[in-house]
């Protein structure tokens with residue numbers, strides 16, 4: 140890396156002592172590039188073995204990479220922590236202004252340790268960390284107000300990120316999210332609850348600086364090449380036009396769109412919640428993360444009347460994406476698109492992961508249908524498919540937790556099913572609720588073996604889609620392909636590049652961009668680094684008690700047909716044992 | 728020629744224009760940008776683009792005690808940095824806050840209306856306007 144690159148600065152913040160220091164960690168960045176690679180190393184250093192994810196010693200780590208601030212689409216921040224949701228590796232990525240702001244503030248990574256005795260927010264600018272009393276913000280209902288107050292109190296307009304939690308994080312819901320810039324999230328695996336138990340309401344980061352590059356001319360040429368592809372490629376255009384909801388109709392046509400807790404794979408109300416319809420009826424604004432020409436963030440304008448007065452309206456701006464549509468519309472049988480947006484808005488307001496929330500409510504609905512739970516548990520709420528009003532109220536109760544049932548829902552679907560039964564249709568993998576793809580074995584094996592148990596680990600769904608057109612690979616081949624993809628994604632998430640741009644950031648381009656940042660890495664070096672980071676994650680997982688022998692497959696995925704037919708359990712067992720062997724082989 | 732902000736409603740807040748302005752100066756990062764994009768109080772309300780509007784009779788030039796800011800043809804100003812003493816009066820005089828500050832040199836940074844940023848604005852918020860005469864010629 141370049142000598143004068145501020146990327147090497149790691150900011151360590153201690154909330155217990157309200158102190159901070161900066162350490163030079165060239166060692167980490169030289170070896171692991173940045174982002175996920177550096178973050179998992181810091182996690183290993185900072186997180187004591189067996190530490191309580193809700194305790195003061197669970198660190199929060201944010202990391203960006205050498206391309207952040209230099210190239211378009213290097214727009215993500217990686218967060219690592221021990222997940223309160225799974226009790227194991229917590230990793231989540233977020234865009235907004237977070238990555239560029241962190242880099243412009245002069246750091247490559249931030250480590251937050253300890254816990255505060257009173258609610259605080261932390262403001263990081265001009266080389267200093269300010270600890271501010273957040274008592275007035277704690278418990279505040281409106282997410283917009285929290286953002287506004289911090290914006291008014293801190294400098295850095297246009298150059299800052301404000302990462303914050305909602306009531307769910309304060310109430311330690313295990314899948315609470317952290318929101319940045321109103322619409323982007325560290326959504327999965329419960330970073331919001333880690334903020335909450337540290338009494339950390341928000342982190343504001345801003346800055347403006349110059350960054351070194353190795354060779355200006357080469358830098359500009361590479362920049363232009365990436366920029367041109369980004370604004371002209373058809374893949375990127377789709378993200379700009381309809382955003383991720385472009386996938387709703389194709390997945391429904393394919394018969395891969397999980398509907399009503401995956402009892403079905405096609406939704407009769409799909410045309411109401413497709414990307415096309417939402418855009419035509421509601422799209423009010425498009426937004427971009429910092430340094431991203433694509434602008435995939437789609438924000439709906441929902442006009443709602445006040446009930447107590449005629450001709451009196453409010454307009455809410457609500458962002459939507461494929462995954463929330465899957466989780467909060469099709470999984471719950473909600474075909475009223477206004478109802479979906481209202482539910483989405485509530486999920487954003489309290490600050491929970493949309494995907495986990497939808498899957499949990501889908502399980503609860505089926506459990507009620509089957510008589511495993513009744514109005515006694517739900518406190519008179521009728522959870523039934525399509526009843527969005529009941530779901531909005533259920534989300535509120537997951538946060539307020541008025542009884543044991545809602546307390547169980549606040550811990551995830553696995554936990555709830557352990558208490559109330561219905562494990563066969565509790566859709567989670569490794570303790571994390573299922574992503575929105577019933578495309579075939581690739582999606583589910585991928586979620587099972589993926590280090591984060593999410594769809595972005597290794598994109599198994601895309602392997603399935605290829606298989607549907609040709610033939611199913613052997614379990615061994617499938618696992619090899621999933622691992623190769625996951626390892627390459629470790630490189631991308633160390634740079635840190637948005638996965639939507641993976642088609643642009645080919646190995647050659649990555650090499651070129653890294654050269655501008657003073658890294659000389661060959662194809663082989665990158666492959667080695669990718670594999671190393673992946674194994675480091677797995678080593679952490681195993682250290683914290685993860686075992687491939689305990690992983691559980693929800694029966695439901697074998698009961699509902701996928702585009703490539705009914706799934707075969709034996710295939711999964713085979714795939715798992717290949718995965719184990721491959722991990723073992725590379726460890727020795 | 729002057730840079731025009733055509734329609735801020737189309738702005739998605741991507742900051743491509745800011746990064747572009749820095750690159751044209753042979754730098755990377757954001758320290759040297761002469762254009763700023765910030766939200767109108769929360770991204771949900773959209774953005775404002777702050778950049779020199781190429782006034783015909785620039786107020787910044789009027790308050791410069793050393794005449795370091797010279798009116799340029801087509802509007803706006805050119806900075807003669809040797810004359811500039813870094814007093815910051817110009818910054819105070821610009822009602823839209825379009826004079827940025829270079830902390831390194833302690834001198835103002837003002838858009839030179841080159842149009843480089845407009846080439847990197849993917850959503851046609853910015854445009855380089857040719858002069859009337861050129862319009863006729865074309």
Ligand code: SF4
Nearest residue numbers: 748838839841842844
């Ligand atoms: S026109 Fe040129 S100087 Fe002015 S903001 Fe754009 S790139 Fe910068």
Ligand code: SF4
Nearest residue numbers: 738739741742744848
């Ligand atoms: S490049 Fe265009 S859309 Fe992006 S921030 Fe600048 S003005 Fe707005």
